Amino acid sequence: MADSGKQAGDDSKQEFSSRMMDVALSGLKCVAIAMGKETGLFDVMIATETPKTSQEIADAGNLKERYVREWLGAMVTAKIVNYDPSTETYWIPKSHHSITQFTGLAMCTPSLSTAFFDVADSFRKDGPSGVPYSKYSKFDDLMDGMHGPLFKNELAEFTASMPDVQKKLESGIKVLDIGCGPGASTLEFAKHFPKSTIYGLDLSESGIKNAQEVAKASGLTNTVFRCQDVSSLPSDWTSQFDYAFAHMVIHDLADPTRVLKEILRLLTPGGALSVLDPNAHSKLEDNISEENEHASMLYTISMMNCIPACLSQNEGKGAALGAALGREKATLLLEGAGYHVKSITTALGGSLHYLCFKS
The missing domain is CATH 1.10.10.10 (Winged helix-like DNA-binding domain superfamily/Winged helix DNA-binding domain)
Structure with a gap:
């Protein structure tokens, strides 16, 4: 053993x-x-x-x-x-x-627990396949509280780690922000790179509405927010984006391969995709260590939200990759969708950053 x-x-x-x-x-x-x-x-x-x-x-x-x-x-x-x-x-x-x-992380407990009994029912063989996001009270607020400070405090350092991408952002390009939620990431990109146009996409109507209101109040005119199913993106967006960003999204998708291929279609030749996902390995045995004490948190959040929310879609046939998707499976997933994975580093609060390019 x-x-x-x-x-x-x-x-x-x-x-x-x-x-x-x-x-x-x-x-x-x-x-x-x-x-x-x-x-x-x-x-x-x-x-x-x-x-x-x-x-x-x-x-x-x-x-x-x-x-x-x-x-x-x-x-x-x-x-x-x-x-x-x-x-x-x-x-x-x-x-x-x-x-x-630390209050954003502490909010996980009450926010995820609003669907506690629904998740428990989903465990049972005769129970529902999953739990829709609508069952999670103030979920957009939770995401904003957990991730908003990261974008605000660490985005400059993050983009600086990709010099070629940063130069394009500074000169002015179209950026695709997949699963933007209430828009914290989109808004920060827009503030840092006023010559670029940032498209924030999410299925949450309340999240998109909130993002639009904040953008208007902040005087940001280089954002476009859409309530959009990212598994089927507009046909006229083909080869229109030089950079795409997906923070804590890929492991939640019901059909991640389809979404990744859709993003690939929208990227220009040589365009880049940043996928940020939890820092974990794909095998449980590799996550059992003193250095990876946050793994239990990942599995718990995944049990309470990632898995049930994913399986609530497509009649329970979602991929259900989970928060502990891990670098090994994530790399295979990205390569299988047609990307060249240039590097895997840590960024934005210690998550894994998969910097990928369209061949």
């Missing part, structure tokens, strides 16, 4: 019990952290320069004090918020202001 890292039975009963208690408690803490994000409490407290009472914090956020006080209790005991019992005041120390970097 290959050495696959530490296995489930390698710890003692006591160690296992302690670890499971930590897991369960962390899950509950995530719910409280997510509540701080959803209600704006973290923003209120970070903006406050001096310690405040629960009533003052509640008033600043236009919230009910009793709820706020209980949330503060959760945050104090989780060692995120500080508390002075002599004055009954609370504050977030500056060293903890980075909590906002």
